[in-house]
């Protein structure tokens with residue numbers, strides 16, 4: 001795909017009502033010809049309560065988002081090839097999450113969306129020891145020019161044998177260097193096999209994000 005991420009339009013729209021409120025999920029597919037969709041909409045104005053979800057490919061961004069939206073875990077089976085947008089309503093906030101795929105060819109688009117969002121969610125595969133230095137490097141690059149953007153780091157795949165514990169991840173990602181000014185949180189998560197209700201840590205993450213969004217708005 002290289003530098004030619006393209007937008008095909010909306011496909012697979014879904015609307016559902018659940019315990020956590022209504023959600024709408026859709027996926028922007030890739031196709032040659034159209035420009036990258038901007039996070040601010042047609043007029044380029046920032047939309048309210050947008051949250052960017054980034055992290056390396058396979059970290060679990062889509063799986064986590066789906067779980068947050070439905071309150072039930074369901075692992076994703078396919079990589080995100082462009083943008084995955086999910087709206088989640090809670091009592092506190094109406095939030096639009098934008099996941100951009102984490103494959104190498106898509107990472108150059110990550111920064112384009114940053115100035116328009118209220119909160120950054122950065123998902124890390126806690127068991128992917130080999131790529132933790134890369135995950136760290138990309139996170140630091142992303143936020144180096146914005147000292148106040150709140151960041152929630154989800155240390156995902158805590159269920160896997162060999163997953164780094166939260167303390168080790170804090171060190172591996174050099175989170176103490178990220179600065180005192182910003183609100184920053186590191187939460188361990190896992191997306192269990194299909195069907196069960198989300199874990200308490202996932203619920204906590206959802207509440208925290210809603211709270212951050214309300215405060216930052």
Ligand SMILES: Nc1nc2c(ncn2[C@@H]2O[C@H](COP(=O)(O)OP(=O)(O)OP(=O)(O)O)[C@@H](O)[C@H]2O)c(=O)[nH]1
Pocket residue numbers: 055056057058059060061062063064075076077078079080081100101102103123156157158159160189190191192
């Ligand atoms: N064991 C385990 N597997 C997980 C977890 N979360 C996601 N997975 C699996 O990890 C793989 C990648 O998950 P995705 O949600 O597609 O990852 P992603 O970050 O959206 O990846 P891209 O869209 O390619 O950037 C899938 O096979 C998931 O089933 C988790 O907490 N534990």
Ligand SMILES: [Mg+2]
Pocket residue numbers: 061062063076078079080084099101
């Ligand atoms: Mg994905």
